[in-house]
Amino acid sequence: MTPKLSRRSLLQATAATMGAAGLPVAQAAPSPFKPTWDSLIGGYRTPDWFRDAKFGIWAHWSAQCVPEAGDWYARHMYIQGSGQYDHHVKNYGHPTKVGFMEMNNRWKAENWDPEALMDLYAKAGAKYFVSLANHHDNFDAYDSKYHPWNSVRVGPKRDIVGTWAKAARARGLRFGVSNHSSHAWHWMQPAYAYDAEGPRAGQRYDAFNLTKADGKGKWWEGLDPQDLYTGRNMVRPDGITTAAAAAEWHERNDRIWNENPPAQNPAFTRQWFLRCRDLIDSYRPDLVYFDNFGLPLGQTGLDIAAHFYNASMAWHGGKLEAVLNAKELPHERRAGLVEDVERGQRAGIEPLPWQTDTCIGDWHYNRHFLEGHHYKSAASVVHRLVDIVSKNGNLLLSIPLRGDGTIDADERKVLDGLAAWMGRNGEAIHGTRPWRSFGEGPTQIGSGMFSENQVKGFTDQDIRFTTKAGALYAIGLAWPKNGVMRIAALAQDSALAPSMIERVEAVGSTDSLPFKRTPQGLEVKLPEGLAGTPAVALKVRGNGLA
Known part of the structure; x- marks a missing residue:
């Protein structure tokens, strides 16, 4: 189990990595990449393995899959009037008493068979696999040295990322990780809010009051809830008296999507750097996916990008094998990494390799898609894949897992359909390049x-x-x-x-x-x-x- 770092220890651990303006900088062996856009753009070339692979599968899997109620559960369960708030109150209790941290404890992964799943993914034609390392809910699904709220200490009590990595590499697949946690500092702020109306109006939710001392004698003894919920960064003020007005406040204030570090919480940025560098150094991924418009957290994202590229060259005898994904890049920066287009495509052939990421249902498991048979069909996935590959792109497809680590019958049907088509036609996909016309x-x-x-x-x-x-x-x-x-x-x-x-x-x-x-x-x-x-x-x- 990973011991919790005290605030003093954390500051000591980061002191050696502090650069200009008090932000951390990457510490790596001398190599070509510097933490600047000019360096990334001038030195990066997309590796052939990615250009040849064309198709990857993603396990977008965390404790948010436990309720089987869809994506962004950890945020929306705190927004009165949302379906996920109603689901949580009905099935688990009111968020003043049962907050999202309790869902991490309920995530047991008790029926997870990564070897069997990876066999299905490889048979379906995937040449790379991506594991969710953390989501906006700020929980690390790996043996994190710098964040005690992780899957080895809480919930599954297993190294999710490390286990996926071993299974993927045993089958010859390249391995990647996705990191979404740079937005946690604002995304989790509804956990500090309150019901605006009803019998509990004005009573603050769990994150507002919980401290490390409150865990004595409980399953989370020794853990500080504030480390998970990120602290009071932009708390909804008192006095809002309707659920509609409260939801509007959150939409306007803490559902922001800017990539600057939180000025009032530099400790969050420092710890994010350490967690991300630990993820890269410990698991040596071929691909790192950032759920960010550009790189996360200002200069810190550039520090991590340079570290990843330099580390990849060190791992591979001077050859750069790293792929770094980010979104919504201006044209002049696209040469510095591989741009990702979430749930979208391109109209024509792109001069640089790119990637679409999409899901056959909701990003986090939603039972509605099974009950209504609403998943994307295998045929629709094939059509997307073919169109994307013809335009110099790759497709990264998420197959949602239940909290227990299984997929449902309809999802298996999609994978079987992909396997049937790719088994015969993969030659026209893998290892190809665009023609004169898409x-x-x-x-x-x-x-x-x-x-x-x-x-x-x-x-x-x-x-x-x-x-x-x-x-x-x-x-x-x-x-x-x-x-x-x-x-x-x-x-x-x-x-x-x-x-x-x-x-x-x-x-x-x-x-x-x-x-x-x-x-x-x-x-x-x-x-x-x-x-x-x-x-x-x-x-x-x-x-x-x-």
């Missing part, structure tokens, strides 16, 4: 975060292209009515493909398919046995075609 067809794809639901469905004219080892892959996103795929980009006298087409095969088969080239397009008669597949991948060969 594709064709009438369906328009929006660009930017949270744009994925703009796409209602693809037609049999929607085709996407990838290329590898001299071959062109044309992937049709719907079955054509007459069983003939027409590829306009490969028509006679096409400027994109002026060379002769010699052979066409369905991926997964070596049989040559009948085709003809007309002014309207390359017309290929598809095997009837492929009817019903989510997408039909063809391998087209011709000298100079790719």
Whole structure:
């Protein structure tokens, strides 16, 4: 078990890492990267393993999955009038008495089988796996040296990140971690608030009053709730008398999303640095995902980025194998890391590799998706993957776990569907690069975060292209009515493909398919046995075609 650091010990531990303005700086062996944007942009190149992998699976798993009531539970359970507040009061008690810290104790992971799950993920075609290291709820799912609220000491009593890492690497998958905790200092502030109306109006929730001394004789003896809830950074004032007004106050004040360090709480920034550096040094991830618009916490994010890149080079004999994800980057900074587009895509081929992250349901497990059969289908995931890969991107897909560590029957069905399609067609995805054009067809794809639901469905004219080892892959996103795929980009006298087409095969088969080239397009008669597949991948060969 990790001993709790006293405030004095924490300050002593950070003293050696303090730089300008009292902020920590990375301590690493001399190497090319400095904690500046100019250094990151000038020295970074996306590693080939990431460009080849194309598809990763993410376990966005924490104590917020225990109630099975969806994402952001640790925040919304403190906002009177929300569905999660009602769920918490009904099932666990009022947040004046039963706060979110109690959910961490209820997270037992008692049926978690990481080996079996990783087998499913690998079979589904994932080439990298990402473990949630911490969320905005400020709980570390690893053996954290600097934060006692962690999964080895509380809840599962297991090193979640370390166990996932071992299972992933045993199957040849690259391993990553996601770190969301830099927003905890404002995101958890509703835990210090109160009901604005009703019989408990004005009574402050658990975080406002709890101290370390209150844990004597309880399961959390020796732990300080303020270390978890982050302290009183922007507490809702007294005097708000309606739930609607209270919710509006939180939306306006502490649901902010700026990446500056909290000026009134420098200890939070120092400890975040130590926790993140410990995460990187202890588990040596290939990928670190930051849920941030740019890098977190000002200069501290740059310090961590430089440390990660330099450490990766030290681990790999001078070769940079690190991928660092962040969001909403200005164009001039995108070369310094790999931009992530949450629940969104791109309209065309991007010059730099990028990543979409999405989930088949809510980020944290929500029983509603099982009961209503609302998950994304395997076919819709395939369509997203194909479109993203054709545009120089990767797809990171979250499969939500229940609090006990299991997935449900509908989620397994999605994974089985992915395995069936990727097992045959993965050649057209893994290791590929964009072609001269990403594709064709009438369906328009929006660009930017949270744009994925703009796409209602693809037609049999929607085709996407990838290329590898001299071959062109044309992937049709719907079955054509007459069983003939027409590829306009490969028509006679096409400027994109002026060379002769010699052979066409369905991926997964070596049989040559009948085709003809007309002014309207390359017309290929598809095997009837492929009817019903989510997408039909063809391998087209011709000298100079790719």
